[in-house]
Amino acid sequence: MNALENIRWIGGLAPNADAFAATVYTDVFEVDGEGAVFIVWYGTNAAVGASTMTVVACDDTTPTNSTAVIFQYRVSTTFDTWGAWTAATAAGITVGGSADSMWQVFVPAAEFASEGYAYCRGVFVESVDQVADGVVLAGVVNPRYSPSPSLID
Secondary structure, X not given: OOOHHXXXXXXXXXXXXXXXXXXXXXXXXXOOOOEEEEEEEEOOOOOXXXXXXXXXXXXXXXXXXXXXXXXXXXXXXXXXXXXXXXXXXXXXXXXXXXXXXXXXXXXXXXXXXXXXXOEEEEEEEEEEOOOOOEEEEEEEEOOOOOOOOOOOO
């Protein structure tokens, strides 16, 4: 259970039957730990639909100002086998195009600090229109303040 306590999960994008239609944004959250993490799942009906995902550093929760940052990611198209970690540019990566695929995205806190910002969010711009189930989880790795779970007796 300790490994699960190393990530403070926050919102992201709630599950939706057309989760990545047009341009969608995850919640904005403060990166008050070692970095930000996203898990993106493109579900059923996603054989063709695709989006470009970028991660942006934000100056506040509005956000008033933001800029795309580089990140690392890996892909699973089988639910139990992950590819190698790969560097992405600030231009982002293509997600989707394959049903039941997942992407793990990690952005070190230093990327946000280098822009002078402490907040971030994921941005998805649909590049191939197809209704596809999907969800995005977002979190902070090794947060400065982690909640203590109640123990079940």
